[in-house]
Amino acid sequence: MATRGFTGRRPTAAFARRLPPGQFETDDFPVLAKGPTPRVGLSSWRFTLSDGPRPLATWNWAEFSALPRTVWQGDIHCVTKWSRFDTTWEGVSIDDLLAAAGVAPPTAYLLALSHDDYDTNVPAADLLDGRAMVATHFDGQPLDAEHGGPARLLVPHLYFWKSAKWIKGLRFTQRDEAGFWELRGYHMRGDPWRQQRYSDDP
Numbered sequence: 001m002a003t004r005g006f007t008g009r010r011p012t013a014a015f016a017r018r019l020p021p022g023q024f025e026t027d028d029f030p031v032l033a034k035g036p037t038p039r040v041g042l043s044s045w046r047f048t049l050s051d052g053p054r055p056l057a058t059w060n061w062a063e064f065s066a067l068p069r070t071v072w073q074g075d076i077h078c079v080t081k082w083s084r085f086d087t088t089w090e091g092v093s094i095d096d097l098l099a100a101a102g103v104a105p106p107t108a109y110l111l112a113l114s115h116d117d118y119d120t121n122v123p124a125a126d127l128l129d130g131r132a133m134v135a136t137h138f139d140g141q142p143l144d145a146e147h148g149g150p151a152r153l154l155v156p157h158l159y160f161w162k163s164a165k166w167i168k169g170l171r172f173t174q175r176d177e178a179g180f181w182e183l184r185g186y187h188m189r190g191d192p193w194r195q196q197r198y199s200d201d202p
Contacts, residue, residue: 018075020192023083030082031146038115038166040150047134047151048169049101057101061150068096070133072154077192079159089154091135094127094170107172111179112153115166120179121188122162124172126155134167159190159197 019025042061049056070093077083098104105124112120126132135154136143143149148165155162161181182188187196195201
């Protein structure tokens, strides 16, 4: 894991209630990855929504960029114990993505698929009703490659490893299939307010 450029500080009283247990607030945006940063060209980028092996819809970058846009502002929390407040993201909500594909969730579970083979499982309920998006912009700028650009999943109410970088698709699965870190001992859901970091956490 590569880590650089973050500092911690004690939370102020005003922010303490927004800080999940075991977290500290930072103004930095740490870079955490299991390997080299993928460089995904927009001309070759594709996003595919699928039900198991069966594709439901595919968009290229121009088609994806033409979908309805959503802006989300709020706090993000990493399993490595940093939290950043008042972040701003823009992208396509999962609700709008499903509407554009003309489908309802066929199962209760998904795998978020990444260009670096970092797949992570997320219950469908954690992605719907405005709770998640495929983000392409951060703080008003296109998402940097080191932070998952050109597009990453954003599921801000779960630990940030669930917001898979360099996303290339969502695959509905019949069961809750473990992803890369879940197979290596991380929690299957990852709620920061319940400190669901590892597989044996309740």
